[in-house]
Amino acid sequence: SFTSFQTARSMPAGEFTVMTTASYVDLGAGAEFGVRGRVGVGHGLEAGAEVDVSNAGFAPVLLAADLKFHFVQDVTLTPVADPFPLPGPFDASVTVGGGTAVFSDFAFVHLTASKRLNWVEPYIAYRYQWIDIDLNLDDSGDAEDANNSLFDEIIEEAGHTRFRLHHLFLGSRIDL
Numbered sequence: 001s002f003t004s005f006q007t008a009r010s011m012p013a014g015e016f017t018v019m020t021t022a023s024y025v026d027l028g029a030g031a032e033f034g035v036r037g038r039v040g041v042g043h044g045l046e047a048g049a050e051v052d053v054s055n056a057g058f059a060p061v062l063l064a065a066d067l068k069f070h071f072v073q074d075v076t077l078t079p080v081a082d083p084f085p086l087p088g089p090f091d092a093s094v095t096v097g098g099g100t101a102v103f104s105d106f107a108f109v110h111l112t113a114s115k116r117l118n119w120v121e122p123y124i125a126y127r128y129q130w131i132d133i134d135l136n137l138d139d140s141g142d143a144e145d146a147n148n149s150l151f152d153e154i155i156e157e158a159g160h161t162r163f164r165l166h167h168l169f170l171g172s173r174i175d176l
Contacts, residue, residue, distance in 0.1 A: 007114040007123050007173050008091035010070035011040030030055040044070035044085045048097075066097025066110075074116055090115040104133045114173075125169040133161035 011017070016039040023032050034052040041047055045067065052062040072092035073085040091114045098107035107130045114123035 004110070004125065004127060004167065004169050005171055006112070007116075007121050008070060008072075008093040008112040009074075009114065009116075009121075010044050010046035010068055010093065011038065013040045013042030015040040044073075044093075046070070050099075060102060062099060062101040064097060064099030064106075066095050066108075068093050068095040074114075104131055106131045119175045121173040121175075123169075123171055123173070125167075125171075127165075127167040127169070129165045129167065131163055131165065 016037065018035065018037045021032075021034040021036065024030070032052055032054040034050055036048065036050040038046055038048040047065070047067050049065045050063075052064075054060055054062075070085050070091065070093045072088040072090065074089065074091045075087040076089055093112050095110040095112070096108070097110070098105070100106075108127055110125060110127045112123055112125040114121050
């Protein structure tokens with residue numbers, strides 16, 4: 001998800017970006033293509049939406065939206081541009097969001113910290129995610145739908161269709 005791989009900084013009000021993605025996901029999920037848009041709302045707020053399509057079969061279309069609040073702004077390179085975020089030695093944000101796919105619904109809270117160092121900006125992020133899969137594992141048709149999908153191994157390990165995940169992301173933005 002695009003919310004997983006971004007810095008803590010929010011875009012200024014009125015600024016927007018649209019990106020497309022293509023990826024191959026292991027665990028039998030197959031190829032995935034996405035369109036994601038983000039817009040600066042102002043006062044440290046940024047909103048995003050995405051549509052992903054995959055050939056996974058189990059979740060061929062995913063719709064998601066989120067809202068990011070940039071609550072600490074790095075003042076070591078530039079002065080505070082927006083009076084609302086707290087000044088600090090790095091940037092920090094919290095993102096809340098959710099979405100739906102054919103057989104599942106999810107929600108998440110995402111905390112990100114990043115530090116801009118001229119042309120590179122390393123970041124670390126933690127995400128807590130709730131996933132509820134709308135399948136009855138006692139129904140052979142539903143169980144067959146989950147076979148050979150991204151969720152097959154997760155459901156087998158969890159033993160049920162409602163689970164919570166902890167994610168840790170490390171990355172870097174590089175401005176060329």
